[in-house]
Each structure stands twice: as structure tokens, then as C-alpha cells.
Amino acid sequence: MTLDPTRIAAVTGLALLLAAPVALAPVLFAPGALAQGDPIAERQEIMKGVGDATRTGVRMVRGEAPFDLDAARETFAVYVDAAERMPGLFPEGSESGGGTEAAAVIWEDKGGFEALFVEFGERSAAGLAATTDQASFQAALGTATQSCRTCHEQFRVDN
Amino acid sequence: MIDALQKAAVVAATLAVLAVFGFFLLTDPDLDGTGLERPPGGEVDLANGETLFWAGGCASCHATPGREDPLHLGGGLALETDYGTFNVPNLSPSRDGIFGWTTAQFVRAMRGGVSPDGEHYYPSFPYTSYARMTAADLRDLHGFLMTLEPVDGVAPSHDLAFPYNIRRGIGLWKLAFLDGEPFAAPEGMDPLLARGAYLVEGPGHCAECHSPRNALGAIRDDARFAGGPNPEGRGFIPNITPHETGIGGWSRTEIVELLASGFTPEFDVIGGSMAKVVDNTARLSGEDREAMAAYLLSLPPRPQTPRD
Numbered sequence: 001m002t003l004d005p006t007r008i009a010a011v012t013g014l015a016l017l018l019a020a021p022v023a024l025a026p027v028l029f030a031p032g033a034l035a036q037g038d039p040i041a042e043r044q045e046i047m048k049g050v051g052d053a054t055r056t057g058v059r060m061v062r063g064e065a066p067f068d069l070d071a072a073r074e075t076f077a078v079y080v081d082a083a084e085r086m087p088g089l090f091p092e093g094s095e096s097g098g099g100t101e102a103a104a105v106i107w108e109d110k111g112g113f114e115a116l117f118v119e120f121g122e123r124s125a126a127g128l129a130a131t132t133d134q135a136s137f138q139a140a141l142g143t144a145t146q147s148c149r150t151c152h153e154q155f156r157v158d159n
Numbered sequence: 160m161i162d163a164l165q166k167a168a169v170v171a172a173t174l175a176v177l178a179v180f181g182f183f184l185l186t187d188p189d190l191d192g193t194g195l196e197r198p199p200g201g202e203v204d205l206a207n208g209e210t211l212f213w214a215g216g217c218a219s220c221h222a223t224p225g226r227e228d229p230l231h232l233g234g235g236l237a238l239e240t241d242y243g244t245f246n247v248p249n250l251s252p253s254r255d256g257i258f259g260w261t262t263a264q265f266v267r268a269m270r271g272g273v274s275p276d277g278e279h280y281y282p283s284f285p286y287t288s289y290a291r292m293t294a295a296d297l298r299d300l301h302g303f304l305m306t307l308e309p310v311d312g313v314a315p316s317h318d319l320a321f322p323y324n325i326r327r328g329i330g331l332w333k334l335a336f337l338d339g340e341p342f343a344a345p346e347g348m349d350p351l352l353a354r355g356a357y358l359v360e361g362p363g364h365c366a367e368c369h370s371p372r373n374a375l376g377a378i379r380d381d382a383r384f385a386g387g388p389n390p391e392g393r394g395f396i397p398n399i400t401p402h403e404t405g406i407g408g409w410s411r412t413e414i415v416e417l418l419a420s421g422f423t424p425e426f427d428v429i430g431g432s433m434a435k436v437v438d439n440t441a442r443l444s445g446e447d448r449e450a451m452a453a454y455l456l457s458l459p460p461r462p463q464t465p466r467d
Contacts, residue, residue, distance in 0.1 A: 051426040051427050148428035149429075152429065157392075157394030158397060
């Protein structure tokens with residue numbers, strides 16, 4: 001077997017090609033990437049983002065963090081995005097598994113469930129528009145987060 | 160001549176009579192004297208009564224469903240359980256509720272689980288916890304309830320499966336599981352912890368949902384506060400002992416926050432039946448929430464009850 005440069009290049013190329021899936025696996029199957037096809041993981045990820053945004057907002061309202069207008073508006077932007085994406089993430093077949101806390105009543109009362117996201121989205125969009133300082137942010141945040149409780153009370157079971 | 164068969168029949172009949180007699184004897188609501196103590200006289204402290212109303216979570220079950228008014232205590236909420244459906248009665252000072260009840264009757268109901276008509280209440284009404292309350296506190300709570308709006312209307316009777324529908328049988332359950340001891344802080348207990356213990360174990364009746372129950376429906380002492388299946392339907396009620404599977408790692412401030420606003424340390428908003436509990440604890444004083452949090456953090460850490 002001769003060691004000509006073409007051959008070395010070809011073997012190296014083949015080896016790289018074969019190794020690629022192994023090397024890239026952590027990237028391809030990262031939780032974020034997997035979530036694309038997994039509504040339960042995706043909605044949990046969105047809700048976690050809502051929680052993080054709420055923490056940022058509440059800390060500013062309480063004066064535990066300095067008030068920052070952009071960060072305050074970003075809180076509502078996260079809510080608006082969540083309100084748009086969440087209702088589509090409860091297809092048939094995603095009722096259980098994956099540590100979901102979705103209550104069965106979601107699939108029995110889709111109308112009521114989705115109406116709460118419409119309300120949450122509207123309150124958040126209004127909050128985004130109304131927030132100009134800490135006082136207006138505080139009032140709008142209080143209104144928007146009422147939707148959290150209403151929905152969790154009716155449509156979530158603790159697991 | 161009396162043959163063996165006749166003998167056996169006589170013995171069986173005697174045993175049956177004794178069993179029936181024994182059942183009635185042992186299930187007599189007057190057998191246990193819990194809550195029969197004379198309520199203290201003196202001025203009714205309505206502000207204290209209101210505090211106990213929120214601490215006791217009365218509205219969570221007795222408020223008329225759909226009214227969004229915790230002081231409109233018409234009852235009618237249906238609690239779906241493994242035993243059947245409990246329909247929560249009217250607690251307002253109406254003739255359909257507690258109008259005309261004396262303080263003594265109220266104390267007897269809350270601590271002994273016996274109605275003014277002399278019947279047992281089912282322990283879905285958590286008198287096993289309310290029995291820890293002092294008679295003076297109950298006098299104040301009674302006074303406060305009597306200031307609320309009378310609401311007419313009687314809830315339907317409970318709809319329970321046999322044998323749970325034999326109300327008299329609750330007497331046996333009480334003999335086994337109602338100790339009826341009022342709360343007494345151990346000597347030298349920190350006053351904040353003592354207040355917290357009283358609120359959590361007594362009016363707050365936290366253990367009633369946050370503990371698993373045995374086959375007879377009594378709280379398992381070995382796993383008290385370690386979480387358990389939701390007695391009112393689907394889901395699981397979390398462990399509230401300071402174990403890593405419970406609230407271990409939570410600060411006192413974080414527990415106070417949850418009781419005040421419903422936010423968990425992850426800024427999740429509490430839902431399910433706890434949402435209504437937070438409506439109540441949010442109305443307590445900051446010190447009372449501090450006390451409850453301090454007591455919860457002092458509980459023996461226990462691993463979460465396994466789910467089956």
C-alpha cells in the first residue's frame with residue numbers, strides 16, 4: 001500500500017466524516033435542540049424563562065436591584081413571547097411524561113385555557129407599552145402576574 | 160337437649176348483639192370529651208378572630224364557589240376524594256349555617272368534631288388539627304364569623320361510598336386517631352417557633368394535605384409533612400420538611416415570600432389548591448408568616464413520600 005498524498009487525504013477525510021456524528025452528538029442532542037421536537041420540554045423551558053424574567057422584574061420592583069427601563073420592558077417581552085408560543089405546545093399526546101404538570105383539564109377546556117394566554121399576552125403587551133418608570137412597571141407587573149396564578153390554579157397539578 | 164348447632168347459634172347471636180351494642184357504645188359522640196371544656200368568658204377579640212380565620216383557611220373550603228369573595232361563606236364546594244364527594248356546608252351566620260350556635264357548640268365542633276345536633280363530622284373537616292387550638296382563640300374566631308354576611312342555602316349531603324356513609328362509624332375513627340390535645344409549647348421553646356408551631360399544627364392544618372395517610376385515612380406520623388398524594392384529586396402535595404427532597408435549601412425569607420405572594424424561590428407562581436391557601440396566609444401579619452417559616456425549617460427532615 002503506497003502512501004501517496006491523495007490517499008492520505010481521502011482516508012483522513014473519511015475518518016473525519018465517520019467521527020463527525022460522534023463529535024457533534026453533544027451539540028445535536030443538546031437539551032435546547034431536542035426541545036424543538038418535544039413540546040413538553042419546550043413549554044417547560046418557556047415557563048422557566050418566564051420565572052427568570054419575573055425574578056428580574058420583582059427584584060427591581062422591590063429595590064433589590066436598580067431599576068432599568070430596558071430590563072423592565074424585556075420582562076414583558078418575555079411574557080408576550082411566552083403567551084404567543086405556549087398555547088400551541090399542548091398537542092394531543094403531550095398529556096403526560098417528561099415531568100409535565102399539565103392538568104388533564106387543559107385538553108377538556110382548550111377554549112378556557114387559551115383564553116387565559118390571550119389575557120396574559122394582552123396584559124403583558126399593555127405593560128410593555130405602559131412601563132416608563134418603576135411605579136408604572138410595578139403596577140403593570142402586578143396585573144400581568146395575576147394571570148400566572150389564575151392559570152396555575154386551574155390548569156396545573158403539582159407533581 | 161341442646162345440640163352443638165343450637166349452641167353455636169346462640170353464641171353467634173349473642174356476639175352479634177354485643178357487636179351492635181359495642182358499636183353504638185364506642186361510636187357515641189359524647190364518649191370523647193374533646194372540646195367540651197367551658198369556653199373562657201371575657202371580651203371577644205375580633206381582630207384575633209380574623210387572624211385565626213385567615214390562619215385557619217376557612218374560606219378555602221367554605222367560601223361559595225365562583226363568588227371570589229372569601230367572606231361569603233355559603234359553602235357548596237364539592238371535594239372529590241377516594242371516599243366519595245364531600246359537600247362543604249354553609250359556615251355563614253345564616254339559619255342555614257351557624258346562626259344561633261353558642262361559643263361552646265362552636266368549640267365542640269372545631270375541637271371534638273361533633274355538631275350541635277350531636278353528630279360526628281367527617282375528618283375532611285380537619286378538626287384533628289383544629290383540636291390544637293385554644294378555646295380563647297376559638298371564642299374569638301366564632302365571634303368574627305358571627306360578624307360576617309349571612310348567606311342562605313344548604314349544600315347537598317355528602318355522597319359517600321359504603322361503609323364511609325355510616326356517619327356514626329366516625330366515632331371509631333376518632334377513638335383511634337383524634338387525640339384532642341390542645342397545643343402546648345415545650346418548656347423553653349423560642350416564642351417565634353412556638354407561635355409557628357401553633358399556626359402550622361393547629362389552625363393552619365398544613366399536615367392534613369402535606370402528609371401521606373394510612374389505609375384508614377389517618378396521617379402517618381412517620382412521614383408527617385413529607386408530602387403525599389393530593390387527597391382532593393390528581394397530583395402530589397410536596398414535602399415541606401427541610402430535606403433535600405422538600406424545602407431543604409430554602410431560606411426563611413423564601414418561605415415567607417411563598418406564603419405572602421405565592422412566588423417560589425424559582426419565581427414560579429404556586430397553583431392548585433395552594434393558591435387559595437396563599438390567599439389566606441397573605442393576610443396574616445409578617446411576624447406570623449416568619450413564625451410559620453421558622454417552624455417548618457425546624458421540622459425533622461424527611462425524604463419525600465414515595466409516589467406509587
